[in-house]
Amino acid sequence: MNTVNIQIALNRIEEARKYDTSHLNLSGLQLTEIPTDISDMNFLDSIDLSFNKFVECSDMISKLYSLLSLNISNNYLQDICFDFYKEYSINEIDISSNLFYRIPYNLLQFDENKICIYFDNNPFLDSIPIEISTEGNLSYIEFYLDSLKSQDKTKRLFETKLLIVGKGSVGKTTLVKTLNDPEYKVKIGEENTTEGININRLYETVYFPAHKPYYSFFNDRENLYEYDEGLGNEQDKESYIYMGDISSYGEGFSDYVDILKEPYLEGEIFVEKDIKINVWDFGGQEILYSTHQFFLTQRSLYIFVWEPRADNEEESFEYWLSIIQRLSKNCPVIIVMNKADIRIKSIDEKNYLDIFKNIVGFFNISCFTKEGIQELKRQIRETISKLPHLGDRLPQTWENIREELARKELDYITFDDFKEICGFNEIEKVNHLSGYLNDLGDIIYFKDDIMLNNLVIINPHWLTKAIYQLIHSLQVQKNNGLFEANNLSKYLNDKQYPKGKHYELLSLMEKFEICFKVIGSSSLYVIPTLLKAQSPSIEELDRFRISEALRYKVRYNFLPSGLIERLICRLNNHLEDSLFWKYGAIFNSETCRALVELNKIKKSINLYIIGEMKSHLYTIITHELNQIHIDLKLEKIDYKELYACSCVDCLESNHPYMFEKELLAKYIIKGRKLIDCRNSLEQVDIEELMIGYKSVKAKESLIRDFVSASSQLQTRLDLLKGFNENQINTYFQDLMRQYLSSKKLTLNEQSLKGRSESGKNQGELDIAVETIEGNTISFFEGFILAGLNTKIIETHLNKSMLNYDSNGLNEKYVGIYSRAKNFSSLSAKYKNYIDGIQIENVEIESSEDISNIYVNGSEIRVIRTKYRRNKIQLNLYHLLINIYTGDY
Ligand SMILES: Nc1nc2c(ncn2[C@@H]2O[C@H](COP(=O)(O)OP(=O)(O)OP(=O)(O)O)[C@@H](O)[C@H]2O)c(=O)[nH]1
Ligand SMILES: [Mg+2]
Incomplete structure (x- = not known):
């Protein structure tokens, strides 16, 4: 140890004792141990031991119970000692860049909500898929590692996604077929345009350097190959020589540090793997471009195909390369000029390489003559061998689940089925796993959306094809993107898309921002991509082009x-x-x-x-x-x-x-x-x-959220048919909750029992909107109306204006679920009735139909009653929602 540095450390410790300082800095002194006893320095809040050469974490540290922050990053630690049975004050520990080859279990004793543990760059993370490690959640990592440990076998993930993109008709699908079968005979003009996305599987043999994460001396003693440059190119089978059975090699390695590095395997020895490549072949129609954001994933390899006859090469290159670069976060992309049998065009490769650093190669090919195909394949293998995520270890159980899902050959399953396949009882674990499989692209699942949390899509093509068929329907195009949800079966195949799944499909499309429901219409949807290009009227637009x-x-x-x-x-x-x-x-x-x-x-x-x-x-x-x-x-x-x-x-x-x-x-x-x-x-x-x-956070009214939730309620008229008032209210509450969560508001059921007996049925729901601090800011209550039953209306208005008013809430809501045959007539009568209504202790100023501001259809009406109570002006919004289905 460097004596000068030891002296520096001793001086700093002495100084800290002398002045009772709260921080001790022993960083960067090349120490292998702390040179003197510091276990009694309980006045210290923080210690910095980073950038030293500690192999062990001194016992002294575990005696500093009142320490708040410990930085021991960038050392050679393999373990850390905190006494399991002691109370510590610590709230921040940095153990990053050490040699922890196992999760430091005694750190899990701390409550993750109260402590920040930084653990980046440690060997135990090497084999953890990035989706899991970037969550920064030790218990998720523990679940993963536990799953790994509880199995006798683990599986390394040698699988990747290859996305083939480019304009329509450039030959993407033909290329996939050619890659799959070198003998594939192209019949020009006979390939159908791709509807949405086709997913195919391709296998390639790829050689990876025999070290982590591709290979571990302990786990995978098999299939090692030596590369011989003289025999051929990298990634060509002929250039690799099998090393024979190596299970008897190198038993003497016992020191973990050495094995982690596995230096003897570096550079020359390779491991042969059959890579499963999931090829996503995108339909190139421009109309589908807006779906790219959902499918151009990270951790993938891209091939951008173009053909020289296609006009405006620059524009196409710029669009595709830019969008891939952004959405994939710089995944490698191979640029392929197809149809070299017809025409060849040279492009300024250097220029593109300068701008898009993720380009790994340019190839001129012809699927027709097979020119350039072998070279392209080699490039694909080489690029795969450098993809960072290959070799991730997966618990065998997880792999079994993936296989089971694939075996099902179904388009989708329910959440319960998914849970059963997972075999976990704990919902949290199922959620962890669903998140991971979602990231891998195995499933499409939105666990937080109540409209969608019972649909686990296992065949993405099922979804994209539906989108494609709808967008490509001539009828919908003629209507400039307008369609009725009830008519979906006209555009989609009944067998693949049964009626019962329509509302989920529509919810998915809404989620993907492909369409929206016209608020206040019974079932009218709009696909904005198909709207008329022409603006409605120039005069209308001119009103905006004014100096104010x-x-x-x-x-x-x-x-x-x-x-x-x-x-x-x-x-x-x-x-x-x-x-x-x-x-x-x-x-x-x-x-x-x-x-x-x-x-x-x-x-x-x-x-x-x-x-x-x-x-x-x-x-x-x-x-x-x-x-x-x-x-x-x-x-x-x-x-x-x-x-x-x-x-x-x-x-x-x-x-x-x-x-x-x-x-x-x-x-x-x-x-x-x-x-x-x-x-x-x-x-x-x-x-x-x-x-x-200047951005203003205006005191926002909740009216638009209530109106949107009302409109969403109408998408499930089939469901509401059998519901009583409480059930509708509960469902409405679930819908509303989703709108409010982004505003950091919550919903709470309130029981006013005891405060008022007026008209309160057993179990009737009143919903309070609350801030996270628990302050009530508004109330909602909903009731069914089949005709103008003034007694029911009066009871509810009384309650809303009087009982809830003790807090002087500025806005309150009543939802009127109309089961009347003639909605517009009921709305008119309702309005008429409340125009004349008198309520004790309340001075009603006006009731105004303000539907035109908030609603575009005729199936929801919004009326605002302004009134005063104790001289304060307050608002009651009436939301009349048509839920009539014809058969009650
Ligand atoms: N001459 C020639 N024609 C080709 C070649 N590759 C594909 N084609 C033809 O080009 C047309 C379009 O090919 P596809 O594979 O359907 O193109 P795509 O890019 O998948 O088209 P979309 O699915 O609509 O985006 C077909 O008629 C192919 O037969 C080629 O190398 N040379
Ligand atoms: Mg195609």
């Missing part, structure tokens, strides 16, 4: 598909009437209106807002747009945000100068208050300019 409008622009470096379509889906509860088209939409709030337009040529989105309190709607729209950017993995460099100049000239102009947000931010950081307008050359006050764009 708040203007905002996003300019993209490359334009991902489906931006506006997805924005329309996300904000469908803010759409104004039917004012939306393929490239734009008008959204509203109670006080203002916004026009959002896509300019494809200029690769930009423009936003104009007119009316009062513009920043509220501005915040809502930009928030959703931002979420889409996040989903598409766009980074700050991919787009620019721009704000309109506020100088006199620009204020009066329809074309104000637009400042980049980044530039304004730079000015602000430098303390500069003014900036020159590039149009008028006038100086503009930056702060003033930015006022309109």
Whole structure:
């Protein structure tokens, strides 16, 4: 040990004792042990022992019960000692970059919610799939390791996903067939276009270096090969010589550290593996581009196919390479020019390589003549041999579950079936596993969505084909994307897509932001991709291009598909009437209106807002747009945000100068208050300019959430048919909960029993909306109405306005589940009735039908009653929801 460093350490310890300091820094001193006893230094809050050469964690540390933080990262530790039976105050331990080859079990004694354990870069993580280790959750890792241990066998995952993308008709499907069968005879013109995504399986023999994670001396003593450069190319079978039975090799290795490194195997020795390649062949139709975000996964290999006859090569390259780079987080991509038998075109490879560092090669091939196929195959094998996730260890049970799922040859199963296949009783474990299989692409499952948590899709093609068939239906296209849920069987094959599965399919499509339900319609859906390209009326748009409008622009470096379509889906509860088209939409709030337009040529989105309190709607729209950017993995460099100049000239102009947000931010950081307008050359006050764009967290009304949940309720009329009031209320509550969770609000059933006897039936549900701190901010109660039963109405209004009012809640809701034959007549009568209603101690000001602001169809009505109680103005919203199905 370095004596100078030991002295430094001793000095620091002495100093800490002298001054009772709370922190002791012994980092980076190359210590192999702590040079003096520190076990009595209980005044220390934190100790930094990182970057030393400790092989063992000193006992002294485990005696420092009041220590809060310990950094012992970057040493050679294999274990850490904390006494199981003692109480520790510690809340942060960093053991990253050590040699823990096992999970440090005595750290699991600490409550994970109260302690932060950093454990990156330790050998026990080497073989843990990245999906699990990045969760940063030791108990998930423990579950995984436990599952590994409880089996006598584990399985290494030598499997990967190969995604083949590119425009329509470039030969993707033909390429898959050719890769599968080198003799495949291409019959030009006979391949059908791919409906959605086809998944095929391909096997290739690949050689991996014989070390972790591909090979472990202890577990896999088999199939080792020596590479001989003189015999041929890398990854060609002929170049590898079998080493014979090596199970008798190297028994003498006992030191773990050496074995972890396995230096004797480095570089020359390889292990041969048959790789299962799941080939995802995408239909190249542009109409499907907006689904890419869900299927262009990470941890995969990509082949981008193009053909020289296809026009506009640059645009196609830019789109595909950009979208792959973003969504896959830089997975390797091979660029393949197909149909070299017809035409060859040279491209500036270097230019693309400079921009897209994930390109691993360019190939000119012909599936027809088979030219270039062998070279392409070799490249595929080579790329696979370098993919980071191959060789992950999987518990045999998990692998069995995967096989069992595959054996089923079903499109989907219920959650209960899935649970049974898993064989765990603990729901948490089933959820861990479903998450992992979802990441692997084995299943599609949304555990947190009540509409979907009973559907585990095991054949993704089942879903994509349904999307494809719907989007490609001529009828739906003729209707500009409008279709009735009831008519789904017209577009989908009955056998594969039975009626009972329709609402789940629609929910999935809504989740994928491919379609949305028109709020307040019984079953009308819209697919924005199929909307008319033409905007509704120029005059309408001109109303927004005025000087008072708040203007905002996003300019993209490359334009991902489906931006506006997805924005329309996300904000469908803010759409104004039917004012939306393929490239734009008008959204509203109670006080203002916004026009959002896509300019494809200029690769930009423009936003104009007119009316009062513009920043509220501005915040809502930009928030959703931002979420889409996040989903598409766009980074700050991919787009620019721009704000309109506020100088006199620009204020009066329809074309104000637009400042980049980044530039304004730079000015602000430098303390500069003014900036020159590039149009008028006038100086503009930056702060003033930015006022309109300040995000506001306006005290948000819950009305839109209630309306959306009501609309969702109507998608399950079949289910509601047999429900009584309580059951409908419980279901409504489940739907509502999903809308509220993003706002950090919860729902609670309340029993008002004892406070009021008025009309409260046994078990009747009243729902309170609460903040996480437990403050009630609103109430909802729902009741069935089959005709104008004034007694029921009065009872409920009384309750809502009086009983709940003790807290002076600003907004309350009543849901009227209408089972009346004639909904519009009942709504009119209802409105009439409440116009004249009188309630004791309450001064009713007005009841206004405000459906036009919140609803686009005729099956939901929204009425707002403004009233005063104890002089305070309050609101009661009546939501009339048509749930009539004809047979009661
Ligand atoms: N001349 C020639 N034609 C080819 C070659 N490869 C494929 N084709 C033809 O090109 C057409 C389109 O091939 P597909 O494999 O269906 O193309 P795709 O990319 O899968 O098309 P989508 O599924 O619609 O996206 C078919 O008629 C093929 O026979 C080739 O190497 N040379
Ligand atoms: Mg195809």
